[in-house]
Amino acid sequence: MPLDQNQATQLAMKDLSNRLGVAETQVKLDSVEPTEYSNACLDAAKAGEMCAQMMLRGWRLILSCQGNTYEYRAAKNQVRLFNFNGQNYKIYP
Amino acid sequence: MKRSPLFHLALGTLIIIFAYIGGVINHQPSCQNMSNSEWKYNPSQIPTITTEKTPLDKSLGLPHNYDLIVKFKEGTPQSIISRFLGTLNINTLRTYSEIPSLSFISVTTSENLTLDDIIASYKANPNVEYVEPNFRYMVDAPSSTKKSPVIPNDPYFESLWGISNVGQEINNKPGGVNGVDINVLKAWELTTGDDQIVVGVVDTGIDYSHPDLKTNMWVNDKEIPNNGIDDDGNGVIDDVYGYNAVADNGDPMDDNDHGTHCAGTIGAAGDNGEGIVGVNWKVKLMGLKFLAADGSGSLNNALEAINYAIEMKKRGVNIRILSNSWGGGDYSKALHDAIKELNKQGILFVAAAGNSATDTDRYPHYPSSYQADNVLSVAAINNQDNIASFSNYGAKSVHVGAPGVDVYSTITGNDYAYFSGTSMATPHVSGVAALMLAHDPSLTPKEIINKIVTTATPVTALKGKTISGGRVNVYDAMTK
Numbered sequence: 001m002p003l004d005q006n007q008a009t010q011l012a013m014k015d016l017s018n019r020l021g022v023a024e025t026q027v028k029l030d031s032v033e034p035t036e037y038s039n040a041c042l043d044a045a046k047a048g049e050m051c052a053q054m055m056l057r058g059w060r061l062i063l064s065c066q067g068n069t070y071e072y073r074a075a076k077n078q079v080r081l082f083n084f085n086g087q088n089y090k091i092y093p
Numbered sequence: 094m095k096r097s098p099l100f101h102l103a104l105g106t107l108i109i110i111f112a113y114i115g116g117v118i119n120h121q122p123s124c125q126n127m128s129n130s131e132w133k134y135n136p137s138q139i140p141t142i143t144t145e146k147t148p149l150d151k152s153l154g155l156p157h158n159y160d161l162i163v164k165f166k167e168g169t170p171q172s173i174i175s176r177f178l179g180t181l182n183i184n185t186l187r188t189y190s191e192i193p194s195l196s197f198i199s200v201t202t203s204e205n206l207t208l209d210d211i212i213a214s215y216k217a218n219p220n221v222e223y224v225e226p227n228f229r230y231m232v233d234a235p236s237s238t239k240k241s242p243v244i245p246n247d248p249y250f251e252s253l254w255g256i257s258n259v260g261q262e263i264n265n266k267p268g269g270v271n272g273v274d275i276n277v278l279k280a281w282e283l284t285t286g287d288d289q290i291v292v293g294v295v296d297t298g299i300d301y302s303h304p305d306l307k308t309n310m311w312v313n314d315k316e317i318p319n320n321g322i323d324d325d326g327n328g329v330i331d332d333v334y335g336y337n338a339v340a341d342n343g344d345p346m347d348d349n350d351h352g353t354h355c356a357g358t359i360g361a362a363g364d365n366g367e368g369i370v371g372v373n374w375k376v377k378l379m380g381l382k383f384l385a386a387d388g389s390g391s392l393n394n395a396l397e398a399i400n401y402a403i404e405m406k407k408r409g410v411n412i413r414i415l416s417n418s419w420g421g422g423d424y425s426k427a428l429h430d431a432i433k434e435l436n437k438q439g440i441l442f443v444a445a446a447g448n449s450a451t452d453t454d455r456y457p458h459y460p461s462s463y464q465a466d467n468v469l470s471v472a473a474i475n476n477q478d479n480i481a482s483f484s485n486y487g488a489k490s491v492h493v494g495a496p497g498v499d500v501y502s503t504i505t506g507n508d509y510a511y512f513s514g515t516s517m518a519t520p521h522v523s524g525v526a527a528l529m530l531a532h533d534p535s536l537t538p539k540e541i542i543n544k545i546v547t548t549a550t551p552v553t554a555l556k557g558k559t560i561s562g563g564r565v566n567v568y569d570a571m572t573k
Contacts, residue, residue, distance in 0.1 A: 038448035038483050039514075040351065040388025041421065048393060050421040052297065052351045052388035054514035055483060058158040077349070078387040093387060 003092075005032060005059055008074035012061050015081065015091045016070055030062040030069065042073040044080040044088040094406060110153040119203070163215065165194040166222045173220055200314035225282070243281040245364035245374065247305075249509060253369055254476040255358075255496030255521055264499040264511045269476025275495065275521055277372055281530055285363055286373030287531035292359055292523055293335070293402045293440075295395070295416045296352030298345040300505040301334040303353060305361040305368040306522075310334050311377035311410070316343070327404055335380030338397035339390070345380030349388050350504040352380070354512050355418050357503030358520035359527065368509055369502060372524025372567070373531065379412065380404075392425055399431045406438045413530050416523035417444040418516035420458050429463050436467035441538040443523040445471045445515035446485040453487035462490050467538035469526075469545065472559055473497025473518040479554045483514055486558035492546055494555045494564045495521040525567040532571045544570045 003011070009029060017024040037043045037058055041051035058075030071082040072091075079092040143551060146446050164465045165174050174194065177183070184199045200211060215224040244250070251261055256277055258267040259564050301310045315325035323330045332343030347353045356378050363374025381402060383394035398417070415435065432442050444461035445531045446453060453462050453470070461470035470491045473481035475498035483498065497518030526541050538542075548570045549563030556562040 038420070038450075040349075040384070045389070045421050048392060048422045050384070050390045050392070050419050052349070052384055052419050052514075053448050053516040053519075054351055054418070054512050055448065056388075079499075090387070090389070091335070 002027075002076035003074065003079070004076075005074075008021050008059060008072075008079050009061055010093075011079045011092050012063060012072035012074065015072075015079070016065060019081075019084070020065055022065060027063055027065045030064050031060075032062075033060050034058075035060045035073075037073065037075070042075060042078070042082075043082050044073050044082040046088050046090060110260055116462060142449070147422050154182050162225045163198055164222045164224070165220050167194065169194060169220045177220075194544055207573060232565070243278055243285075245370045246366050247361075247363065247368055247370040248366070249369045249501060250510075252501040255500060256370065256372070259474055263476055265499075266499065270478055273474075273478045273564070273565070276371070276566045276568045277525075277528070280532075280571055281374075283568075283571060284528065284531045286360065286375040286528060287534075288375045288377055289411055290373075290414075290527050290530050290534075291377040291379055291410055291412045292527050293379040293398075293412055294352055294356045294359065294399050294520075295351035295379045295381045295383060295402075295417045296347075296355055296419065296436045297384040297386070297388060298347035298352045299334065299356045299378060300347045300353040300503070301345070301380060302507075303357075303503050303505070304507055305365070305503050306353070306378065308362045308365070309360045309371070309373075309376055309378055311379040313405075313410075325386075325408070327408065331400070332401075336382065336398060336401040338381070338383040338394035339385050340395070343384040346380070347380075347505050348386040349384065350510070351384070351418070351516065352382065352386055353504050354500075354502040354510070355516065355523075356380075356414060357509075358500060358517065359416060359524040361503055364437065370519060373527050376524075376527050376531075379410075381415070390419065392422060392428060396417075396427060396431055399435065402436060402440065403438055405433075406440065412438075412440055414441045414443060414526050416520050417442060417460060418514070418519045420445055420447045420461060422459060424457070424459060429465070430462060432460065432463050432465050432468060436465055436538060439537060440467065441469060441523075441526050441541055442467045443471060443519055443526060444471045446470045446480055446487070446491045448473075448483040448514055448516075449485055450483055451485050453485050453490040454510040457490065458485055461485075462487075467542075467565040469522060469538075469542050471495050471497075471518045471522045471565075472555065473513070473515045474552070474554070474564060475499070478552050478564065480558060481513070481515075481518075483513075483561060484518075486555075487560075488557050489560065491559045493522065493549050493561045494518070494552060495525075497521075504508075522565055525570065526564050528567055531570050541570075544573070548573050 016027050037056045039051040061072040063070045072084045073080045081089040182201045258274040260271045317324050318333045329343045335345040337345045360373040360376035361369045363370040381398040383398040384390040436490040446461050447458035472491045472494045473484040474494040481498050495518035498513045499511045500517035546561040549561035550566045551563045
């Protein structure tokens with residue numbers, strides 16, 4: 001089933017609360033904006049990952065928690081965490 | 094390409110006919126006289142007879158009819174022309190009172206002879222100036238279909254600016270520039286493809302049930318579908334349409350759309366009254382799935398997909414091209430070696446230059462930047478001959494530009510969509526290479542690359558940004 005923006009946001013917030021070990025209520029959604037990524041990995045490939053080279057519409061989600069901000073990238077078929085401590089993560093699927 | 098004995102017998106018959114017409118064999122009196130024809134040339138009266146062969150009884154292997162226009166050289170004696178038209182397997186449908194030495198004929202011949210075979214044999218006749226299929230003309234053809242007589246009847250043809258750009262509106266955006274396409278309409282006058290050429294689509298898979306693709310899918314005839322047995326002993330069970338490296342099984346069904354889109358550009362069936370047409374009306378597409386449903390994949394799975402292609406090539410499958418609309422990761426010696434192995438097997442490796450708007454001379458993008466004689470790197474252009482804003486480039490590392498913005502093609506679920514990316518430019522060039530091989534099967538990967546580079550149409554926006562400095566031009570690549 002393709003994700004919509006709300007589902008992608010929920011997945012991102014849940015991931016961040018688990019990752020930081022905080023309650024989900026402490027994670028805030030600062031902004032969501034539509035964007036176009038330059039490959040199927042949402043320009044957030046993991047090390048060594050290979051990606052289809054097509055332009056892909058999705059969303060850029062900015063979350064915050066305890067004074068820090070975090071960038072998630074999502075499209076209808078995936079959600080990724082961008083540049084978390086220098087690394088990218090695929091959190092869905 | 095193997096041909097049956099029946100093919101050779103039929104071809105021999107044609108050669109004898111021409112030896113006869115050319116005066117090598119003594120002749121009989123003519124049975125028709127062109128000069129007596131009452132038919133007058135009138136463009137509106139050109140019959141809308143398809144160029145496809147018309148099977149009289151395919152199931153019984155009986156003959157086919159082909160409709161051709163034949164022009165004899167000026168000065169050819171009427172007696173020779175009449176003898177030709179009196180040949181047993183030729184029925185003269187029309188002559189043209191105002192166009193001397195031109196005839197519209199119907200040829201009945203063996204099922205094993207293709208239209209290309211017949212045209213080639215007729216062209217060998219020293220008295221024949223040219224011979225063409227009876228191209229289909231559409232009375233109410235849209236503007237985009239008027240610059241060549243070779244127009245398929247696929248209803249979304251006008252959406253394919255990469256195939257034929259006459260400045261039409263694309264994807265609800267203002268029109269492009271007339272002629273900014275791959276010049277394939279002229280190439281289709283030479284060939285529309287060959288179902289003996291197999292192109293592997295290394296991607297997210299192919300929706301092999303798509304009505305516009307299923308007739309052009311490669312089928313492993315040594316595998317019995319869905320019997321749970323590795324019938325051909327290649328280590329993969331029920332690999333009928335290719336291989337799935339993600340699931341390590343024989344089902345390369347697409348679960349993303351990307352691979353199906355690329356496959357359609359290479360070879361959606363042409364003139365089938367359905368959807369779009371690929372660069373090749375007929376070809377064989379092998380699904381080599383290594384990208385998962387989200388469009389990402391691993392080095393190991395890429396190697397598995399390539400390994401399958403090499404394995405099948407060694408088993409006799411005529412794989413000539415792998416189309417690679419993907420990229421990422423650092424330099425891999427293993428992947429580089431795999432590509433070199435493909436070259437040893439005579440397989441061209443067409444690769445997307447990448448979508449980072451980066452100079453790959455300075456910052457290599459893999460696999461398109463691997464140094465090997467069979468790697469052809471492709472940048473994307475839009476329908477106004479500008480390099481796409483996202484496209485990588487490289488005066489020394491990217492070979493050529495091809496349509497990659499707002500490209501309309503097949504997607505899963507019997508549907509169609511516009512996609513953009515060097516992913517979309519790549520299958521245009523893979524399709525070009527397949528069409529070149531249909532025209533001349535002897536070409537090596539290196540020769541194909543050299544022809545594509547040296548015959549590209551010069552484009553200001555690609556000068557200094559690609560090796561060729563231009564846009565791929567399939568007709569010139571086939572003829573120069």
